[in-house]
Amino acid sequence: MTATLLDGKATAAEIKDELRVRVKGLAERGLVPGLGTVLVGADPGSQAYVNGKHRDCAEVGIASIRRELPADATQEQVDEVIAELNADPACHGYIVQLPLPRHLDTQRVLELIDPDKDADGLHPVNLGRLVLGYDGPLPCTPRGIVELLRRYDVPLRGAEVAVVGRGNTVGRPLGLLLTRRSENATVTLCHTGTLDLAKHTRNADIVIVAAGVPGLLTADMVRPGATVVDVGITRVIGPDGKGRYTGDIAAEVAEVAGAMVPMPGGVGPMTRAMLLTNVVERAELG
Numbered sequence: 365m366t367a368t369l370l371d372g373k374a375t376a377a378e379i380k381d382e383l384r385v386r387v388k389g390l391a392e393r394g395l396v397p398g399l400g401t402v403l404v405g406a407d408p409g410s411q412a413y414v415n416g417k418h419r420d421c422a423e424v425g426i427a428s429i430r431r432e433l434p435a436d437a438t439q440e441q442v443d444e445v446i447a448e449l450n451a452d453p454a455c456h457g458y459i460v461q462l463p464l465p466r467h468l469d470t471q472r473v474l475e476l477i478d479p480d481k482d483a484d485g486l487h488p489v490n491l492g493r494l495v496l497g498y499d500g501p502l503p504c505t506p507r508g509i510v511e512l513l514r515r516y517d518v519p520l521r522g523a524e525v526a527v528v529g530r531g532n533t534v535g536r537p538l539g540l541l542l543t544r545r546s547e548n549a550t551v552t553l554c555h556t557g558t559l560d561l562a563k564h565t566r567n568a569d570i571v572i573v574a575a576g577v578p579g580l581l582t583a584d585m586v587r588p589g590a591t592v593v594d595v596g597i598t599r600v601i602g603p604d605g606k607g608r609y610t611g612d613i614a615a616e617v618a619e620v621a622g623a624m625v626p627m628p629g630g631v632g633p634m635t636r637a638m639l640l641t642n643v644v645e646r647a648e649l650g
């Protein structure tokens with residue numbers, strides 16, 4: 365068996381087409397949605413991600429608000445940029461690119477973001493809203509995964525889902541999202557303390573791996589026909605000495621799984637599409 369690919373890149377392009385229409389609707393009301401990014405330092409990977417976000421914005425008609433600070437920026441300088449974006453009516457949502465340089469207090473910075481402008485959906489208030497079932501911006505990667513599965517008619521209601529990884533950006537909020545009444549999946553949240561990981565993944569209709577461990581999920585850990593989702597993105601040096609990204613799911617899993625969300629071309633583009641969606645939604649509400 366060779367798994368059907370669930371194409372995150374094509375689906376993200378579809379979502380961007382839909383957003384373009386919504387942005388036109390906002391323009392008729394005299395509104396241009398604005399996405400802000402805060403980048404501290406010159407890490408090439410982070411710069412590339414931020415550039416990608418602004419390219420996405422241009423494609424759908426969202427205004428870009430870029431704030432860049434040097435790697436040695438003080439906490440006060442960062443705090444000031446956050447306060448400025450919180451007060452800027454042209455900015456409907458923004459993100460602080462992570463990781464921040466180590467001398468800065470990441471938790472403090474993230475908590476200073478106005479929760480209603482939190483385009484990542486990762487502010488403690490918004491994670492709290494998610495726990496409680498209140499409306500609010502949703503975390504982009506979990507939302508992108510659910511949206512992709514929904515658009516490919518992979519049933520969630522009543523499904524057994526194994527999530528591998530309990531990180532704050534993916535695994536933990538994904539467990540919360542999948543167990544909302546509107547999704548109604550049954551979730552097993554596995555992590556580095558799980559003794560028999562294969563027992564849980566083999567029992568699952570859907571396995572979502574967000575552990576950051578290349579090749580963690582192997583074919584023997586997957587029930588034939590199951591849907592698997594690769595969220596891993598780890599930079600490795602290939603045999604040719606060149607850097608590349610690799611996922612958490614071994615290539616051989618494609619022979620066992622019924623459907624597969626690949627990396628690249630899966631969760632990454634969907635994450636970016638959900639960031640845009642969050643901003644357009646914020647603008648529609650305002």
Ligand SMILES: Nc1nc(=O)c2c([nH]1)NC[C@@H]1CN(c3ccc(C(=O)N[C@@H](CCC(=O)O)C(=O)O)cc3)C=[N+]21
Nearest residue numbers: 459460461462463484627628629630631632633635636
């Ligand atoms: N505040 C904050 N929010 C983030 O959402 C955030 C962050 N910080 N820091 C870094 C991580 C990483 N991340 C990715 C998003 C898309 C791809 C992506 O689209 N990847 C392509 C491959 C690479 C490419 O073509 O650029 C793919 O999977 O097909 C990758 C990684 C968001 N992050």
